[in-house]
Amino acid sequence: MFAVPKWNHAGRQDRGVLFGNRNRENLHKEAAHTIAEAGRLRRAGESRQSEAAARDALEIDPDNGAAALACLGAALSDQGRSEEALAPTRILWRSIPTNLWYTPPWPASS
Numbered sequence: 217m218f219a220v221p222k223w224n225h226a227g228r229q230d231r232g233v234l235f236g237n238r239n240r241e242n243l244h245k246e247a248a249h250t251i252a253e254a255g256r257l258r259r260a261g262e263s264r265q266s267e268a269a270a271r272d273a274l275e276i277d278p279d280n281g282a283a284a285l286a287c288l289g290a291a292l293s294d295q296g297r298s299e300e301a302l303a304p305t306r307i308l309w310r311s312i313p314t315n316l317w318y319t320p321p322w323p324a325s326s
Contacts, residue, residue, distance in 0.1 A: 247277035249283065254287045263294040282308060 254269035270288035274281050285304040292301035 225244070231265065243277045247273045247280060250276060251283045251287055254291065258291055258294065261267055263291045267291040267295070282311065 250269050254266045254273065257263075257269060258266035265314055267288060268276040270284050273284035274288070277284075289301045289304040289308075292298075292304070311323050
């Protein structure tokens with residue numbers, strides 16, 4: 217979907233609005249790479265660096281932070297910081313919609 221061009225006070229097209237979707241995609245990709253790096257660091261036993269990378273990913277793209285929150289919770293748990301590790305988990309649980317009902321794609325048999 218294309219963004220509607222906006223004009224700034226100097227009469228030029230505002231490139232931030234025009235390329236807004238592209239910037240969000242780049243941020244999402246950067247956050248995904250940072251989360252992957254956090255996972256790699258955690259598997260290598262570097263839980264403090266993994267925590268820092270997960271926090272960086274949350275700062276880069278807070279709208280898509282489920283994986284970063286999960287990684288952050290795991291890194292904090294690895295460090296023995298159980299109470300702190302629960303906070304990201306609670307945020308994840310609160311973000312799950314509670315009104316979802318599973319409906320099978322086939323008719324129910326009687």
